[in-house]
Amino acid sequence: MIEFDKLIEVTLARNPFCHLLGMELLKAEEGYAYGRLPVKNDLMNMYGSVHGGASYALADTMGGIAATTYGNYVLTVEGKMNYLLQIRDTNYLYCEAKVVRQGRTIGVYQITFTDDAGNVVANADFTYFRLKQKVE
Secondary structure (H helix, E strand, O other): OOOHHHHHHHHHHOOHHHHHHOOEEEEEEOOEEEEEEEOOHHHEOOOOOEOHHHHHHHHHHHHHHHHHOOOEEEEEEEEEEEEOOOOOOOOEEEEEEEEEEEOOOEEEEEEEEEOOOOOEEEEEEEEEEEEEEEOO
């Protein structure tokens, strides 16, 4: 398992897109990542809820971090989102990524989104390809 501080350094701090959106990694352990995204006006769509692209980016990032905890960099193979409720009236969008199965090269992760009140607002399934390159 990679140290928590190292995960932040190699996944969020070096990623300008994550920094732009304001993503935060709150917890990580083998096959697991938990983070959040501040809900701000710049991330809203014309209907007054968080744009689906912002939540998708958070899912892909937290799922990728969970997959990276096994020690190798990963690439996204596939991602599928289910938007269950509009994401609004919350200060943060929370994202929890859990391993379903991590094989030698392919990992499948289930991702759940909640708002400040703990309501499940979306879920996702992501698949990652494990590279040979180790996280240093």
